Amino acid sequence: MTRIKSLDELKNKRDELKSALSLLDDPDNPDRKVQIKVAMATCGIASGARSIKDFLTAELSKRNIPSVVTQTGCMGYCYAEPTIEVKLPGREAVIFGYVDRIKADEIIEKYIKKGELTEGVIPRNYSTID
Amino acid sequence: MEKQITQQGQLRIALRNCGMLDPENIAESIARDAYQALGKVLKELSPQECINILKQSGLRGRGGAGFPTGLKWEIASKSQSDQKYVVCNADEGDPGAFMDRSILEGDPHSVLEAMAICGYCIGADKGLIYIRAEYPLAIKRLRIAIDQAMEDGLLGKNILGSGFNFEIKLRYGAGAFVCGEETALIHSMEGKRGEPTNKPPFPATSGFMKKPTNVNNVETFANIAPIILKGPDWFSSIGTKNSKGTKVFALAGKINNVGLIEVPMGTSLREIIYEIGGGIKEDKKFKAVQTGGPSGGCLTEKHLDTPIDYENLIEAGSMMGSGGMIVMDENDCMVSVAKFYLDFIVGESCGKCTPCRVGNKRLYEILEKITQGKGVMKDLEKLKNLSYIIKDTALCGLGQTSPNPVLSTLENFYDEYYEHVVEKKCRAGHCKNLFHYVINEELCVGCAACKRCCPVHAITGDKRMPHYIDSNICIRCGECIEKCSFDAISIQLEPKILV
Numbered sequence: 001m002t003r004i005k006s007l008d009e010l011k012n013k014r015d016e017l018k019s020a021l022s023l024l025d026d027p028d029n030p031d032r033k034v035q036i037k038v039a040m041a042t043c044g045i046a047s048g049a050r051s052i053k054d055f056l057t058a059e060l061s062k063r064n065i066p067s068v069v070t071q072t073g074c075m076g077y078c079y080a081e082p083t084i085e086v087k088l089p090g091r092e093a094v095i096f097g098y099v100d101r102i103k104a105d106e107i108i109e110k111y112i113k114k115g116e117l118t119e120g121v122i123p124r125n126y127s128t129i130d
Numbered sequence: 131m132e133k134q135i136t137q138q139g140q141l142r143i144a145l146r147n148c149g150m151l152d153p154e155n156i157a158e159s160i161a162r163d164a165y166q167a168l169g170k171v172l173k174e175l176s177p178q179e180c181i182n183i184l185k186q187s188g189l190r191g192r193g194g195a196g197f198p199t200g201l202k203w204e205i206a207s208k209s210q211s212d213q214k215y216v217v218c219n220a221d222e223g224d225p226g227a228f229m230d231r232s233i234l235e236g237d238p239h240s241v242l243e244a245m246a247i248c249g250y251c252i253g254a255d256k257g258l259i260y261i262r263a264e265y266p267l268a269i270k271r272l273r274i275a276i277d278q279a280m281e282d283g284l285l286g287k288n289i290l291g292s293g294f295n296f297e298i299k300l301r302y303g304a305g306a307f308v309c310g311e312e313t314a315l316i317h318s319m320e321g322k323r324g325e326p327t328n329k330p331p332f333p334a335t336s337g338f339m340k341k342p343t344n345v346n347n348v349e350t351f352a353n354i355a356p357i358i359l360k361g362p363d364w365f366s367s368i369g370t371k372n373s374k375g376t377k378v379f380a381l382a383g384k385i386n387n388v389g390l391i392e393v394p395m396g397t398s399l400r401e402i403i404y405e406i407g408g409g410i411k412e413d414k415k416f417k418a419v420q421t422g423g424p425s426g427g428c429l430t431e432k433h434l435d436t437p438i439d440y441e442n443l444i445e446a447g448s449m450m451g452s453g454g455m456i457v458m459d460e461n462d463c464m465v466s467v468a469k470f471y472l473d474f475i476v477g478e479s480c481g482k483c484t485p486c487r488v489g490n491k492r493l494y495e496i497l498e499k500i501t502q503g504k505g506v507m508k509d510l511e512k513l514k515n516l517s518y519i520i521k522d523t524a525l526c527g528l529g530q531t532s533p534n535p536v537l538s539t540l541e542n543f544y545d546e547y548y549e550h551v552v553e554k555k556c557r558a559g560h561c562k563n564l565f566h567y568v569i570n571e572e573l574c575v576g577c578a579a580c581k582r583c584c585p586v587h588a589i590t591g592d593k594r595m596p597h598y599i600d601s602n603i604c605i606r607c608g609e610c611i612e613k614c615s616f617d618a619i620s621i622q623l624e625p626k627i628l629v
């Protein structure tokens with residue numbers, strides 16, 4: 001990446017990145033994608049999050065679902081690790097807890113393909129500053 | 131007292147990006163406003179103006195003592211020197227605490243950015259993060275974050291064309307609790323033994339390499355950028371009169387929703403435990419919450435509705451500490467809890483001053499005696515006196531606060547100490563010499579599951595007849611109570627004598 005040389009450049013860069021993200025999320029965009037975040041702090045990884053991330057990445061591409069799977073830090077739900085957040089284009093993000101392979105498969109088949117909620121949804125119990 | 135309790139549950143400021151972005155990809159951080167505050171400070175504010183914003187915001191240190199952050203930066207900025215340092219304290223030594231690790235693993239740029247802002251304000255071009263080597267993932271992500279920020283020109287030379295230079299290096303600790311204390315931390319970074327020294331001089335005048343050094347906690351730093359971007363009035367509108375903003379807590383122990391939470395200052399324990407935390411495990415009875423780690427104390431039922439802030443916690447005989455919150459239920463013995471913390475302290479005392487090295491050991495021995503059922507009433511008095519002596523005479527914050535778990539349990543759970551000493555009973559069923567396992571004849575069906583698993587053959591009884599545990603043989607391992615499918619075995623303070 002090239003050096004960012006001023007605050008204006010930094011602002012432009014932020015706006016570009018932001019709009020790229022919102023394009024991914026736009027249901028009318030032919031290149032929209034399902035965005036999945038896997039909580040991968042030490043605690044998440046220790047409870048198996050890495051293999052869930054690999055599983056999701058492989059299965060979503062096998063099943064031809066345009067998607068990006070990324071890692072994040074701790075989402076705060078240590079009791080329900082591994083946890084993942086699924087964002088279908090244009091929809092509110094949903095957090096699922098206790099995600100093992102069976103659960104992950106169910107989330108792909110039910111929620112991602114058909115939009116039906118499965119068990120294990122964790123209600124978001126906080127507000128943020130943005 | 132002014133109450134501004136927002137009944138909204140959690141509000142994430144320090145954790146704003148945790149779980150939201152990939153910490154190993156700076157682009158995702160930039161998309162969520164990382165380094166905007168740094169850019170604004172460098173372009174639009176003088177160091178003093180920025181310090182004034184922090185002073186106005188009311189932000190206080192999240193590492194323990196709650197010292198006003200703006201004031202701390204001001205003192206460091208006024209120290210005259212050719213070289214100054216910004217240090218981030220990522221030692222996080224309290225048992226059960228994982229707030230700082232989570233911030234570093236989930237949003238490292240928030241800390242890097244704030245350290246650079248601090249550098250600009252106090253006139254330092256070097257930052258050091260002191261992190262325990264037991265946090266390998268946090269270290270890896272910090273390294274990646276520093277490299278990416280350097281590459282993008284957000285750290286390093288001439289940041290965002292402002293002419294301001296700032297670089298950040300990591301220093302590793304071996305995980306000693308005392309190295310979280312700032313003078314010991316600085317010595318450890320200098321390659322010396324991790325032992326504390328008397329203050330003054332404070333690090334702000336003579337710290338790392340004898341140069342003025344500003345030490346802040348990870349979470350303190352994580353609060354800086356939003357304050358700059360959203361303004362001090364926004365921040366000071368959250369919280370209580372003297373404690374502004376939010377606090378991150380690591381909820382652990384006998385609670386359903388173990389996890390990382392961030393609530394506005396002034397939130398009550400009841401809200402944290404029963405609403406956010408989902409209540410006590412297995413619907414047992416709440417007994418206490420330990421806050422402040424080995425320097426803190428226990429809060430009890432009578433504190434459930436106290437708004438949590440720095441002052442109220444001190445008044446309740448505990449302290450904010452760094453934010454570990456360990457929830458205990460009726461099966462936790464408070465004398466043993468005090469003993470646990472003293473055991474930790476005895477292992478972690480650096481040994482430099484006598485009150486801490488010897489005094490805490492003696493405290494531990496008295497507690498050990500009491501939990502073995504050998505205590506006498508005089509021991510309770512001794513515990514108290516010795517605690518005050520240690521507090522008054524120890525060299526650093528470790529010893530000055532180490533008796534707190536003893537004093538606070540003595541204050542809030544005197545009857546439990548009394549029972550241990552006088553009645554030789556442990557109502558929680560924790561101290562092995564002070565309770566008995568008893569089989570209820572009405573409930574026992576004589577399946578012999580307990581008899582088969584008992585490692586010392588303390589259980590007798592004929593098939594399909596009520597069984598019996600010989601308390602003199604029983605070693606209180608608890609296997610039988612686990613195995614019994616009929617809830618026939620219980621903890622009793624009196625043994626059952628077979629007639």
Ligand SMILES: Cc1cc2nc3c(=O)[nH]c(=O)nc-3n(C[C@H](O)[C@H](O)[C@H](O)COP(=O)(O)O)c2cc1C
Nearest residue numbers: 191192193219222223310311312346347350527528
């Ligand atoms: C025994 C002892 C252990 C400490 N451990 C930590 C720690 O793990 N992390 C931390 O940030 N502060 C710790 N502190 C507090 C630091 O000395 C210092 O006050 C703090 O880093 C200042 O940062 P703040 O003003 O941002 O809170 C400890 C203090 C004592 C006495």
